[in-house]
Amino acid sequence: MLTLTNLTKSYDHQPLLQNISLDVHAGEIVCLLGPSGSGKTTLLRIIAGLEDAERGEVIFDGANLRGVPVHLRRFGLMFQDLALFPHKNVFANVAFGLQMQNLPRAEIGARVNEMLNLVGLAGFATRAVANLSGGEQQRVALARSLAPRPRLLMLDEPLGALDRLLREQLIAELRAILKRIRMTSIYVTHDQDEAFALADRLAIMHDGRLAQTGAPAEIYRAPVNAFVARFLGLTNLYPARPLPDQRIETPFGVFPAARASENAVALVRPENVRVVARGTGIPARVDECVFRGGAYRVRVLTANGARLDFVSAHALGIDSHLGLQIEAIELLPGDRLV
Numbered sequence: 001m002l003t004l005t006n007l008t009k010s011y012d013h014q015p016l017l018q019n020i021s022l023d024v025h026a027g028e029i030v031c032l033l034g035p036s037g038s039g040k041t042t043l044l045r046i047i048a049g050l051e052d053a054e055r056g057e058v059i060f061d062g063a064n065l066r067g068v069p070v071h072l073r074r075f076g077l078m079f080q081d082l083a084l085f086p087h088k089n090v091f092a093n094v095a096f097g098l099q100m101q102n103l104p105r106a107e108i109g110a111r112v113n114e115m116l117n118l119v120g121l122a123g124f125a126t127r128a129v130a131n132l133s134g135g136e137q138q139r140v141a142l143a144r145s146l147a148p149r150p151r152l153l154m155l156d157e158p159l160g161a162l163d164r165l166l167r168e169q170l171i172a173e174l175r176a177i178l179k180r181i182r183m184t185s186i187y188v189t190h191d192q193d194e195a196f197a198l199a200d201r202l203a204i205m206h207d208g209r210l211a212q213t214g215a216p217a218e219i220y221r222a223p224v225n226a227f228v229a230r231f232l233g234l235t236n237l238y239p240a241r242p243l244p245d246q247r248i249e250t251p252f253g254v255f256p257a258a259r260a261s262e263n264a265v266a267l268v269r270p271e272n273v274r275v276v277a278r279g280t281g282i283p284a285r286v287d288e289c290v291f292r293g294g295a296y297r298v299r300v301l302t303a304n305g306a307r308l309d310f311v312s313a314h315a316l317g318i319d320s321h322l323g324l325q326i327e328a329i330e331l332l333p334g335d336r337l338v
Contacts, residue, residue, distance in 0.1 A: 001024060001025060001026040001028075001060065001061055001152070001184050002022075002023070002024040002047070002058075002059070002060050002152060002184070002186075003022075003023050003024075003057075003058075003059040003060075004020055004021055004022045004023075004043075004047070004056065004057075004058055004059075005021050005056055005057045005059070006019045006020070006021055006055060006056040006057070007019070007020040007021075007043065007046060007053045007055070007056035007057075007058070008020075008053060008054050008055040008056055009042060009046065009051070009052075009053050009054050010054060015207075015208050016039050016042045016208050017039045017042055017043060017046075017053070017208045018207075018208045018209050019056070019209070020039075020043060020056070020208075020209070020210055021210070022203055022210065022213065024152075024184060024186060025184075026182070026184055027179075027182040027183070027184055028184060028185075028200045028201060029175065029178055029179075029184075029185045029187060029198060029199050029200045029201075030185070030186050030187070030199060030200065030201050030202075030203055031186075031187045031188070031189060031194075031195040031198060031199035031201075031202050031203070032044065032186060032187070032188045032189075032203050032205060033189060033190070033192065033195040033199075033202050033203065033204050033205070033231075034190065034204055034205035034206055034211075034231070035190055035206075035231065036190060038205040038206055038207065038208065039205050039207075039208040039209075040156075040188045040189075040190075040205055041156055041188060043205075044154050044156055044186065044188055046058065047075070047152075047154065047186065048070060048073065048075055048077055048154060049065065049068060049069060049070040049073050049075075050070060060073070060151065060152065061151070073151075074148070074150055074151045075150050075151060075152045075153070075154060076145040076146060076148065076150030076152070076153040076154065077145065077154050077155075077156075078141055078142060078145045078153070078154070078155045078156070078158045079155075079156045079157075079158065080156060080157045080158055080159075080160045082137055082138070082140075082141040082158070083141075084129050084137060084140060084141060084144075085129065086129055086130050088129065089125070089126055089127060089128055089129065090116070090121065090124045090125050090126070090127045090128075090129060090132070090140055091112055091125040091126065093129055093140055093144055094112045094115055094116065094140065094143045094144045094147050095108050095109075095112050095147070096144060097144060097147055097148040098111055098112070098147055098148060100148075101148060111147055112125065112143075112147060113125070115143035115144075115146055115147045116143055118143065118146070118177060118180075118181070119139040119140075119142050119143045119173075119177065120139060120173070121136065121139050121140065121143065124136070124140075134162050134166065135162065135166050135169070135170060138158060138159065138162070138170055139170075141158065142158075142174070142177070146181070146183070150183075151184070152184050152185070152186070153178070153183050153184070153185045153186075154185070154186045154187075154188075155185065155186070155187045155188065156188045157188055157189055157190070159171065159174075159194065160189075160191075167194065168193075168197070171194055171197045171198050172197065174198065175197070175198050187199065192231070192232055192233060195216070196216045196220075199216055200215070201213065201214065201215055201216075202214060202215070202216055202219055204219065204228055204231065206227050206228075206231075211224065211225065211227055211228050212224040212225075212228050219232070220232060223267075223332065224332070224333060225265075225332055225333060226265045226332055229265075229267055229332060234267060234269060235309060236267060236268035236269070236270065236273075236308055236309055236310075237265055237266070237267055237332075238250050238251050238252075238265070238266045238268070238306065239251075239265070239266070240257070240264040240265060240266035240329075240331060242257070242264065248264065248266065248329075248331065250266045250329065251302065251304055251306035252268075252282050252302065252306065252308075252326055252329075253282070255326075255329045257329070257331050264331045264332065264333075265331070265332045266329050266330070266331060266332075267329065267330040267331070267332055268308065268326055268328075268329055268330075269328070269330070270309055270310040270311050271310075271311070272326060272327045272328045272329075273308065273310035273324055273325070273326055273327075274324065274325045274326075274327060275312065275316075275322055275323070275324060275325075276322075276323040276324065276325045277323055278321055278322055278323050279323060280323045280325075281323035281324050281325045282302055282303075282323060282324040282325070282326070283302065283303045283321065283323060284300035284301060284302045284303070284308065284321070284322055284323070284324050285300060285301050285319060285320070285321055285322075286298060286299075286300050286316045286317060286318055286319060286320045286321075286322065287299045287300055287301050287307070287318070288318070289312075289315055289316045289317070289318060291315070295311045295312065295313055296311065296312045296313070296314065296315055296316065297309065297311060298310055298311070298312045298316055300322070300324065302324075308324065310324075
């Protein structure tokens, strides 16, 4: 439905986007995921028509959108600040886009009520926006974005201002709503958990480029380089020196590895680290042990100074000494540590 081809944009001679190409299929939710400054919002604004690319094309449903103004693209936009009208009630906020289309009053009323039912705000039409909770305001903004029947919905960190518990609840509701109405969507976020819970497919951005695209589980299982692994929270990354007998040398010893390149990076997933009896395995000292989400996140320093993070079902005393066993190491395709 949407095809981006070699989109490029610079600012003050500095590249913001570099040859971005991406397809978004009908009914799909694609998350643009990356750190601040990676180009996510710039890309979204170019798709919306709020900015122009220096090179490249935006094709929607077979039509080139070069030169097509924002209002003729018929795309919905929802931003973090929501931009609701504080002096208007819920009905008037949701009806705004429909009124701009000069639709009959009865049709506007029916569509507004339909959207309020969809987002779980039936009976809220006469409520003042200023008196709503943060989560309710988010639902009003979503209803307003969906009311004009956009061909594509774009959301730029719309839940960023909410607390984590409410954000997790709304993410689940948002995905269910978008899937129910088969709304093709592009969602911008820097939060990995949010993206994994919402997206059919991720497009991870780094320094104005697409670092990797794919389904969330696919990318987590096989990050393409050290940046992607680190951004997904896989921080146990180490230099790996290839040996002539299909093995690699790491800070934790020598491991078998086929096809290791000279600049390979070794990834140790936390679930592949096991505590063994002291005096066996890799000697280490507990540097940090924090209770997080039903388990303990442990950071140790090994005898040669390498840091290693893993998860433990039990608390481990700070400065205590233990042995570790690494059950598997993965090699990322040749890439520098970033």
